[in-house]
Amino acid sequence: MMPSRNNAASGIPNSKVKYSKLSDTDDGYIDLQFKKSPPKIPYKAIALATVLxxxxxxxxxxxxxxxxxxxxxxxxxxxxxxxxxxxxxxxxGFYHLRIAYYASKGYRGYSYDDIPDFDD
Structure with a gap:
């Protein structure tokens, strides 16, 4: 049995990397590249806005x-x-809490990306 190798760039073991099967009619696109990832909620920024x-x-x-x-x-x-x-x-504080509230309710034009994140 071969030992699992790590991805040198990110240090992620190969068992945690997600792969998808390519289609037979390859036109250069796959469905996964158009799939939208779930939004990342900036909890620290929302907590700071609440305190402010x-x-x-x-x-x-x-x-x-x-x-x-x-x-x-x-x-x-x-x-x-x-x-x-x-x-x-x-x-x-009010401005960022309003954006967070509308983003959580799913209003069009509001996103968690509009709130500055401190997890750089």
Whole structure:
């Protein structure tokens, strides 16, 4: 029995490589090259977007309460920066969560490829 060889480029053993039989009428194309692979879900990016969304929402609520005077009266010098930072953190989190939601529901024009992935 011959030992299994590894693919030198990728280190994958030959037993894990998928092969398909070529057709008798070879016109240069096979069906597998047109088969769409399932989408890769960027879990880390979605988790980061969720954290940004929650922190931004919390900062917007705290800034609004500061501005209204419920937490500390006369706190405009503290409320405006908290609101600005909250909005700057909220917007990218909301944007990426919206893309992830629509991609998970299968809406046309939305894909997980639109979300930056950190698994390089």
């Amino acid at each position: 969304f929650l922190i931004g929402t919390l900062l917007i609520v705290i800034g609004s309460l500061l501005l209204a005077g419920y937490i500390s009266p006369g706190g405009n010098e503290r409320a405006i920066p908290v609101l600005i930072i909250g909005i700057l953190v909220f917007l990218p």
